[in-house]
Amino acid sequence: MTRAKQSPQRRLAHFLRNWSLPRQVRGADHRSSAARSEMSEALRPRFEQAEMVGTSVCPFCAVGCSTRLYVRNGQLINVEGNPDSPVNQGTLCPKGAALLSVHTAPSRLKKVKYRAPFSTEWEEKPLDWAMDRIAALTKKTRDETFVRTLPDGTIVNHTLGVASLGGATLDNEENYLIKKIFGGGLGMVWIENQARVCHSNSVPGLGAAYGRGAATMAQWDLANSDCILVMGSNMAEAHPIAFRFVMQAKERGAKLIHVDPRFTRTSALADIHAPIRTGTDIAFLGGIIRYLLENDLWFRDYALAYTNLATIIEKDFRSPSEDPSNLFSGWNDRKKSYDQESWQYVGFTIPSALAEHYIDTAESFSELTSRLHDHPPREDPTLQHPMCVYQILRRHYAPYTPEMVEQVTGCPKEVFVSIAQALAENSGREKTGAICYAVGWNHHTTGVQMIRAGGLVQSLLGNIGRPGGGILALRGHCSIQGSTDIPTLYNMLPSYLPQPNAFKPQARHYDQFLDDETIPTGWWHNFPKYMTSLLRAWYGDAVGPQNEWGYQWLPKLVGDHSQLAMTLAMNDGLIKGLFLLGQNVVVGGSNSRMVQRGLAQLDWLVVRDTETVESASFWQKGHLVRDGEMRPEEIGTEIFLMPAELAGEKEGSFTNTHRLVQWHDKVIDGPGDSRSELWFMYHLGQRLKALYADSSDEQDEPIRNLTLDYPIRNARGDIEAESVLREISGYTWPQREQLSSFQALKDDGSTACGSWIYCGAFPENDRNQTRRRNADGPDGPGTHLDWAFAWPANRRTLYNRASADPEGRPWSEAKRLIWWDGEEESWDGNDAIDFPPDKAPNYRPDWSKKPEGMEAIRGDEPFIMMPDGRAHIYSPSGLKDGPLPTHYEPVESPGGNLLYPEQRENPVAKKFEREINPLHAPGDPAYPHVLTTYRLTEHHCAGTPTRATPSTAELQPEGFAEIPPQLAREIGVSNLDWITIATARGAVETRALVTERLHPLRLDGRQVYQIGMPWHFGWEGEATGDIANMLTAAIGDPNTSMHENKSLTCAIRAGRLTERRPE
Amino acid sequence: MTRQDRHTLRDWRGETYYGQQALKYPHWDWKVSGYIAVAGTAGAAQALATLGSLRDPEGLRAARRGARLMALAGSTAGAAMLIADLKTPQRFHNMLRILRPTSPMSFGTYIFGAFGGASLFSAFAEGPAVGRRHLLRWLGKAAQLVSGFSGAGVATYTAALVSATSNPYWAAAPRSLGGQFAGVAVAMGAAALALWERLGGRDATARRFEKVAAIATLAHVGASTAVNKRLKECGVSQPIEHSKPQRRLKASSLIIAGAAPLVGYALSAALGGRAGRNAAMAGSCAALAGGMLMRHGLLEAGKAAREQPESGFALAQPMKGDDDGH
Amino acid sequence: MSFDLPRTRESVQGDAIEPGRAYGFFTDTTLCIGCKACEVACKEWNQLPAEQEAMSGMSYDNTRELSATTWRHVAFVEQMDGAAGNADPRWLMMSDVCKHCDPAPCLEACPTGAIFRTEFDSVVVQQDVCNGCGYCVPACPFGVVDVDEVDGKAHKCTLCYDRLKGGREPACAQVCPTDSIQFGPLDELIDRAHERTRALHDRGETDAYLYGVPDSPGATGGIEKLNAFFLLCDRPEIYNLPAAPTLPSRRIAPAFGASLAAFAGLAIAAAALLGGGRR
Ligand SMILES: Nc1nc2c(c(=O)[nH]1)N[C@H]1C(S)=C(S)[C@@H](COP(=O)(O)OP(=O)(O)OC[C@H]3O[C@@H](n4cnc5c(=O)[nH]c(N)nc54)[C@H](O)[C@@H]3O)O[C@H]1N2
Ligand SMILES: Nc1nc2c(c(=O)[nH]1)N[C@H]1C(S)=C(S)[C@@H](COP(=O)(O)OP(=O)(O)OC[C@H]3O[C@@H](n4cnc5c(=O)[nH]c(N)nc54)[C@H](O)[C@@H]3O)O[C@H]1N2
Ligand code: SF4
Ligand code: SF4
Ligand code: SF4
Ligand code: SF4
Ligand code: SF4
């Protein structure tokens, strides 16, 4: 809006041309036609200037909104929601709406910024120089720290000296190359991404119940729900576009319930909001389960047939509700963990469908599971047997009365009962309900079990696999599901294949590995095909039966290599070099001081991001420097800050929260020297291959033999992302003919496949199914099978066999999805069938023939990934903290455990307690208040893009904490005043936002204040504030090492942190 | 209470949105109030002089001359202030792009334009060059007539200019405000001419104008009281009751532009002679200054009222703001 | 599994946006999730600068008000327990915008014709004409239009005049995740809004009412209708809206008339007094 400079003559001419008076005299209306100016006459919309319009996917959250990018002269001129997309139907949330500015922000990195060890400033460096130096450092550190064998001779082939973090913002193709080159090539085991600290609990939480650790339904299917329970998620704020479908359901009469410690923008739209104390969700859900069972409100026909409710469990089993120790049976006090024998189905060991389905078992696992072929699990369909799951369930949840729920959670009894009733009323044959959760359930030491509890409710209500029914895990980043499937995670290989472990018998031989990991019955019986095809994809012709398909080249785990453990290992000097590939760990990592100290210990650090993130500038502006702990001159970390490209600037696929794999096109080049991770990994890989080319060392064989032959498509050196997806999807070897489905995979080396559940995404050489963009019309079935690709095999609703009754008929006409067509002798319906397409409902295994794999699954058992084809209400194996969700208090909480006085917290919770990570004692009066951390609609995670972009930064321009008025009065602060919040880990100053939306709760007869702090803020960008994670601790869920940032205790006082910024 | 009676059924109880203003800040400053005062004075003076010279062409010859010069000065200064007040002054000519009968600023511009043009002519006719040329003198007279007429328009249309807004303080009492504006303009015009005459030593004619000024002042005071009453009735003025602009406005309109001139003229009549002359001149000065301050005070009070959302909301209650109900 | 809800997109994009037909917004605040996507989309489309650097403390509203560079503003009103007699806790959210009034006070006031009524019945400031006189600013009863100090011209929502000309709905309406902002032909919108209000009443949400449709609060005092109208759930003032705005031009006649009459009266008196020389 600059002042137009015009000569008087021009102005006069303009005036005359625009002169309305004559027109007015001639009769034109002075309000409209007469007043119209030249500019109005000529006005055209900006999008008409575009020379090209590309289709992309929003790079922020896991909703996966499709965008249209308008380009002129190689510059973006407009970004809009894609109206064709069934995900967002043209809409966007504020973050997506800001994408034009995010891409074009002047603050974006354009050159490599380099910080020499102990230097006090950044220098600009050429890209090539940086790549060469990084390759050299990587090789050096790897070679110095490589371990070929353990003292006992076990080949581990790994390095603990180099680590990589990040991937949830990246494409599947990029994650694939990271895992392949870093893991399969260099032997790195510290490979992690946001998925660990985001939704890792969802994998066992859902997987142990249903077989796959992913959302069971599509977001748009929520519109078909009759009741939606949003719990452990602030859906309207964190998944605004998915909430669109909730609103659609609501408009059709569905009930919306929000259970959250705070009254949020989701609560504002809900029919019922139930306030609860953080970390008490199992008490709440356990109460629901008890209510359903005691009042006989569950969907009997469904649950009896499709779950293990009738299955009989070992007679020694005891639940914490029965045992005076308040522990499950099998507690081993010496190991401080459970022995799981007493948890099993009577007569045999049944593994779970999880990659880590057996734990710390020194003997061969396959011997334990071999009897699965003998007969089906023992059942009592009358549910009378005292050791049947139903009776165990009733005993276990007996103490979870509405009164107890009120006492533990703080939610008024009446509100609780109204919710239980609403759930029951909206389930059954004619109706279905959905549960949406996110990290309000994940970020706990009992997070896996919270999710399990949600699954249990849905199993009892018959809400899995049916239209409008299911569990929608609302995942975090744009491709956090993808980075879990094709994991840049330490403990898994692509598609949930386990990463070999040095301390299990399998470590020695591939055969043993296959034997152990192959589940005799159910779909996972195909495991060897997937595993061998992966090795073929990674190592090509260099491997075969002669060298165990390269199995020994895979690095083996020697412990917990998760993100929290990684932080400690950096502090300990074990890790020397770190790649941060799009993860701002200084802001997002628990116990940020520990993270910053860890980064300051490294020899070198590569940060790839679009902006200068806190994780790159910690040596300059971080807390160590701020608090006088270290000066930049004392920090020896050599840092490379490399400009990265965003989704619109590169091509590839994201997997959204409901497993939808969506391709985004490259529409423009990133600014300056920005490059994609695909470019980075490929060129780093090639440099390393060159550096190792002449090596004859055995330990260098994997990198030398790694396949890395992707065509380069332009002068910048970008490789063709589709060629990577072709490998992920799978082809025949060596002909490289694309495979249409994982059914075609073989264990003889004749197929190569990078990630078996993605098989079929690229079924023909020129058919990229993830790039399909044809949504169903208004009259179509609404499953949108021609929009992108959903794993597995394009199924939109998982376990959809359960949408039909045991005979194969839809439970009701209103809720039909797939059905058995008796004439055609096949399944038919509106979705891709998640069942063998011609297996009749009346199929029964012939147990006399010791059936294997799918032969052992009946025609009315929908959960094909499970060894018994059933949803597991009771999880006999796979989880470290018990087969049934049990309410344990957060490690830091204000008091004892009313339900289990003898066992306050999860007995197997991981506590990384040490000097730099101190924990508060239960009920410590110094830290009396409950603190939770969360998100705002306006910012994204650690906030880099949204805090640097003016149009979003101004919407929440400063850090703050929400506190209830009563507490504000007690400490003497009013709205907007500065407050200081402290834990044993650190203290932060922030603004007080005093609001009645945070209710004080009654706990055990006393008032408990909960306060909340958004964790988006940091020192970079336009909207700044102190880092909430300065307060949090490294404490982990036993199954996943997920942190507990949703529940801790803290102190609070008026005023600023005076030692730093005097008032 | 149930939700049912939250909006339509229950009365407004003074709720606002965090005390945030509901209206935008009017960007007008002293230039606009100055314009209103100066142009109004000039217009009224020209109108009075025209009338006067119809009744007593000879006796008021000097006054007419003064009025013509005042009109010229007033329209020039007024135009300058108006243009200077534009945020994009190089586009001032767009004022003539269209004629908006709904916009006092638009038709006011034409009135003011007519006044300015005619005033230019009439002043020209006073110039020495005109001499005895009949046609020109005749034209001068015609211009004076036009200028006098449009001067009345200039002095009064500004009431509409101010009232035809959504500012509660300006909009609540259009009729009374009209009276107030006319009163104060006539008072100022008369006072200016009285001063002119006094300074020219023509005390007799000066006294006539002082009488006019006194009557106009009375009218102004009466109208101001009605405005204040109306503002109070609507609840518009209470939120700024004790604010500076409100106090200043009251002081300027009732004391400086009201009581002070009246006292001056009364003293003048009572004292006579030199003291009376001084008292009268002081009274005229007060009328001019007060009128000026009152225009400015009104502008400022409007801005103050805009800071208080209660003020605008009070006016915008059903029935209340609907019209000038008195 | 198909969607049967009214999509503004479908209702508008199907049949092209036709010049000569009246268009507008129905902003249904019961659907608003306060995400502010509308604010951002507007700024992005219109390339408007950011303004705020500090929190306001007004719930989640840091935008505070509409301005020359903020043409959508989402208001947040917390009515939790303890607030004046509220049955259930509520957090009201409402996306405010220029009302595109009919007749439009700002337009009527604009002396240059910079503000005019477009072929879509929207009210637009023509930047090549505006001279920054500022008269539209106090004329607007809703505190919408403002003069920008940087370029010296008046600005406000254009109802995305350029987009409409290109056949596409406004950016804010397109982006809105929950269709709280519905764009469309005004007659259809008004019908839909009445229907919606009835449906809400049937559901027991009896406090819902329309603001700005003919014969409702907001469409008062000579303002016949607001082309951008709202469904609200509490008194207008709660959302910073006047309950009964009036058309300023209605005050021209009384003010000017009274003033002229007073002037005439005084002139008669003056004529009498000034003639004194002959006495
Ligand atoms: N706008 C926005 N959207 C985002 C993101 C973002 O940063 N900004 N991030 C993305 C990412 S990475 C993720 S993982 C998702 C996360 O999505 P969400 O999980 O919805 O996000 P949070 O705000 O972290 O937490 C949700 C809610 O959990 C509540 N909560 C805290 N403790 C408990 C508890 O013990 N029980 C229950 N029931 N609730 C609890 C909090 O009050 C909060 O309202 O959002 C994604 N989408
Ligand atoms: N206290 C507390 N802590 C939390 C949470 C919480 O709720 N409370 N939530 C946790 C959760 S759920 C998550 S997911 C994590 C998230 O924590 P982070 O992942 O650290 O947060 P982001 O800001 O999303 O970081 C991603 C970075 O990637 C960059 N980026 C985006 N696209 C690309 C790309 O294509 N290439 C590259 N190289 N970079 C890119 C972005 O600019 C951004 O800086 O934080 C966790 N931390
Ligand atoms: S952040 Fe998520 S909801 Fe928002 S536009 Fe992007 S993908 Fe959609
Ligand atoms: S975009 Fe829609 S839902 Fe979001 S704040 Fe604006 S009106 Fe409300
Ligand atoms: S709301 Fe104000 S700016 Fe918008 S059309 Fe009406 S008067 Fe004009
Ligand atoms: S500021 Fe511009 S738009 Fe407003 S009234 Fe004056 S000329 Fe018209
Ligand atoms: S219609 Fe266009 S200009 Fe108006 S608020 Fe919406 S996006 Fe902004």
Ligand SMILES: [Mo]
């Ligand atoms: Mo996340």
